Amino acid sequence: MPINVALDEKNLSIQGVKFRNKQDYVAMKNSIGSAMYEGFEPTKVMVELLRDIHDGKKGTEAISSFVLG
Template structure:
């Protein structure tokens, strides 16, 4: 089994980043990362989880880097009690949670959902997935709207 120190070094080598960059991604100090890499002490809490997923999922690195660069907080208007996302009502917790997870996952990649996007996701539960042609038409309409 690999040590945390080894995993941290491998993460930095894999992403070709400095201890300072890793510290910024993990929201800690450079000195703390140095201590972890020297096995002086072990990370705990959220840092452990972030290190684990950074070691296994390149998308997480990309998402953290994007958040750092944009320095913005992502928020999706929702109500866990009423099962609504951006005012769009879902029939049950399962549909609500699945849609929340899908939208939030895409937000890490830069997706900025609109109420229409949430409504489209909601329609999926009633009508099933849309065809490729319908999707392309929506994209074209959306692109034209932004250009105008």
């Protein structure tokens, strides 16, 4: 079953989550695309979390907290 991912090249956003620059947007788009082959289904909340980790606003332990609740 196909997964719809909202990509907006003009506004540099994925699932409505805006990125600082084109380089960060492309890197995250490629990373998410690769993960989707393994079954990852990107939600807005998860894309925000990944962006914040990439930007240094949160540590990688935030992923464990998100997954485990």
